[in-house]
Amino acid sequence: MSYTREELVELLRKHGIAPTHQRLEIAHVLFSRCEHLAADQILALANERFAETSKATVYNTLNLFRDRGLIREVIVDPKRVFYDPNTEPHHHLYNVDSGELTDIAAEDLQISGMPVLPPGMVTEGVDVIVRIRAL
Amino acid sequence: MSYTREELVELLRKHGIAPTHQRLEIAHVLFSRCEHLAADQILALANERFAETSKATVYNTLNLFRDRGLIREVIVDPKRVFYDPNTEPHHHLYNVDSGELTDIAAEDLQISGMPVLPPGMVTEGVDVIVRIRAL
């Protein structure tokens, strides 16, 4: 799952996002590896080769990508938000000891008995977090 | 679901917690209403009648209660942790617009296909969060 510069430009344009240097660098960090990264890690990785991206831009960009549906926030740790380049429905396994976060495919885990919502309300998403730790 | 002072003292003692004024006040706030409250709300409510509980004590006490299994943390909003006086397995409905957090009974929502864990790992808990919003 690796993208060329051109493909990333295309991806951003398709979501109505102007492809600037910084945004491409951040998109590259997110989509080249398929891990769950926190903002501080993304900032560090984006500036690895050549520092040109500020903290403010990383936050602006992550919020923009999230709003435009390019990435998804995963809230498992109150200390930091993780960003997930996979926006397809799926769930998470969180290692409480190590902080490691891995995917559970949506097909593997079935949920039944979803509550009926009050009128005028829609489900935005269902997050399942399986918290594990060493015995 | 209301407790007398005596019952709260008993509850704390049963969990190996010395019943001080402040801890009883915080326990009262948590167990008298059955809502999900954040630390700042608990601080405000504890000091409503007569201010005698500091911010540090609220955090110390919530962490102590959590470690001793009296309450449970609910992580749905990266901005603040909610504390849930109900430690029985159950799930949550989170209104993204209003910040309102309500329970879903464990019986109502079935999950199947839980992943097999690596050896030496145990499941600490499974959190299901249904995020809803106005259409």
Next chain:
DNA sequence: CCGGGAATTAGACAAAGTCCAATCTTTACC
């Protein structure tokens, strides 16, 4: 009533994230 361990406290501190006004890039258009 006294001594000591436990609990509480104010306030300094830390980390994640937001905001702002100044500056720099992009883009659309000629």
Next chain:
DNA sequence: GGTAAAGATTGGACTTTGTCTAATTCCCGG
């Protein structure tokens, strides 16, 4: 290509949630 307006980026100040510390206070057993 050149250019001006719209949009993006920036450092740094700021906010918020939560932690830490060292000093004080409380409370219980003897």
